[in-house]
Amino acid sequence: MPHQVITGSGSGIGRLIAERLHERGDRLVLVARDAARAEDLAAAFPGSATIVADLARPETIARAVAAADLPDAVDSVIHAAGIVALGAVAALPLDAWTSQLAVNLVAPAELTRALLPRVRAARGQVLFVNSGAGLTAHPEWAAYAASKHGLKALADALRGEEAEHGVRVTSVYPGRTATPMQAEVHAQEGADYDPSRWIDPASVVAAILTALDLPRDAVISDVTVRPGPR
Template sequence: MSPEFNRQLSEKVAVVTGASSGVGRSIALALAAEGADLALLGRRTSLLELVKQECTDRGVRAVCYRVDLLEERELGEIKERVLSDFAGVDILVHSAGMIAFSKFAMASAEDFELQHRCNVLAPFALTQLFLATLIERQGHVIFINSTAGLVGTPGVSQYSATKHALKGLADSLRDEVNPEGVRVLSVYLGRTATPMQAKVHQWENKSYAPEQLIQPEQVAKVVLVALLIGPEAEITEVRIRPAKKPGLAKK
């Protein structure tokens, strides 16, 4: 049981994509500690099962759903699968994502399409599928975005474009569903200690020091604050960056 929040999400149901590792895993565990039941979505069944066990150890119900967000058919089936196990959905967390590295001149249309399908179309489709139950239960939609969705970054023009698109999607959705009692949060992450970030450092030919980066557990804490702030307020955007910034002089 969390000493800070005292299981204030009991009787809530959360769907978390990318739940098998990284930020998605940490958010799922934090939600479980607050009493929420979990629908865990991901591609790697063995890792999902480990997260499921960690969630159930916290005294909640958790169900794994193996789904490839790039497959339209699997996306279309996930609503029926989840709502056959749970009465509804209160929290939808979009944490899954993918990145491809390339200078603009050499970037491929195929890579762009894959990133767009994973980073934009999948969150769009899942939100649309669960929107009715989220409205009925006056829930939350949480988009784990990137600071690349605020400022373009060399070498990842396609990824940055998809994250800018995700920002636009979240901003428009927020204004549409706020009158229905649904709150929408975008979390813009700087460099975070995740498997994806390890690949970024490898591509940049830089040493990887995860202890100097944002920790996934810290992101989960921020998400909990937004969920538990109370019905009178809404946190719409949060930008998180590592405290240690290479190249900045110490004052």
């Protein structure tokens, strides 16, 4: 039975990934920022384990992983957590840079490092839910896009480093998707939010599950998911 570690399972794409994997019987290990959230996730996904780690404080992750009751082999680590704060370079405060880099880039790197021995034991997979902003940066998106460009670099380097251990690495680049984060983005942009204009999260999750379930003779290294014609 596969063991899947997931960040960001409280909402959006991460939540739907957890639901799909739980429905089919996979064993989940859910990363929660505090003990209360861990209890909520364990209740929502019976039989799952948790790692209590605040991704905004990457320096605490290794200790949290060591303290968790984890299997010796982990089939996948799915990085779906993220935060966004928009603003022009001329106006964006320092903490908007450091917080997004911590959660969106440094925490995935540190969690991956801490779990790699278990992923290697399973000849498993690390999957990064990136963003279209990880490929192209637009005005007002500098800090978020920088964190996601860095996440692409992390995945590309990791893919080459871990091939000898049989570990697959995938980056998924969704366009605008109808999630709570997208509603927050629209609020920051001062725009009306109409979820019907954007990708259904289920479509992104379908691409993610395809990458996870691909036979071992191949790997989907990068996949871009864009809104279809209306």
